[in-house]
Amino acid sequence: MERTLVLLKPDAVQRGLIGSIIKRLEDRGLRIVAAKFMKVSQDLAEQHYAVHKGKSFYTGLIEYIIASPVLAMVWEGPAAIAAVRQTMGATRPTEASPGSVRHDYGLEVGRNLTHASDGPETAIQEVALWFSDNELVDWQRDFDRWVFETVDD
Ligand SMILES: Nc1ncnc2c1ncn2[C@@H]1O[C@H](COP(=O)(O)OP(=O)(O)OP(=O)(O)O)[C@@H](O)[C@H]1O
Ligand SMILES: [Mg+2]
Known part of the structure; x- marks a missing residue:
């Protein structure tokens, strides 16, 4: 099982896309581990984008990420890192696949x-930078065995 950091950046929050993007991650079968709605300090932005x-x-990137609140989250699942990047799409929206967040929005x-x-x-590194251990929630869903081939106890 892998964990990955996901940030819904200021444009996603300002445009009211939080629910739509989370829905895609939930629909995919990924499991949420942590979430925090927050203003990003200059210091955190610089560490994150070092x-x-x-x-x-x-x-411009630092100005963008501190301009307005973000929703920081951790998601987990088998191959969660690749799965989330695929759901988000290529860095440049014009190169992202149709159906991905960056293409569609x-x-x-x-x-x-x-x-x-x-x-x-x-x-x-990124999960540890954005979240403390006690903010990461270990839990199971009743349907996990229908999404994950192997379910941990
Ligand atoms: N040429 C560019 N012009 C403006 N912003 C850029 C450019 N390249 C990257 N960025 C910004 O910097 C971020 C980090 O770039 P990176 O190469 O790590 O892309 P990524 O891994 O797809 O995105 P992220 O790290 O945000 O998930 C990009 O998501 C984008 O917001
Ligand atoms: Mg990157």
Whole structure:
């Protein structure tokens, strides 16, 4: 079972797309582990996007993520990292597959609605950056065995 960090960025929140995007993750069978509606500090934004420091879009990216509240979440499931990135679609909405969030709701790379961890190591780092251990909820759903081939006890 993998866990991944998902951010519904300020444009998704401002445009009233929280419910629509969560619905896609729930419908897919992924299980929510944590959620926090919050304003992002400059410090957290810089830590989260440290890998992009120095790039041409960095300043705009920081301004974008701190401009308005975000919904930060953790989701889990088998291959959750790849599954969530597929549901969100390619970074550039014009390159994202039809049916993905970024294709269906977006046009520009600088307003691409969501963030999702891109690999196992970044997922672990990002979950720890945004959430403390006691905010992560271990739970089971009655239908888990009809979505997950192997269900943990
Ligand atoms: N050329 C660009 N111009 C403007 N913003 C960009 C550009 N490239 C990336 N970004 C922004 O920076 C974010 C991080 O870029 P990254 O390459 O990590 O894409 P990603 O992994 O698909 O997106 P995310 O990390 O947000 O899930 C993008 O989601 C987008 O908001
Ligand atoms: Mg990324």
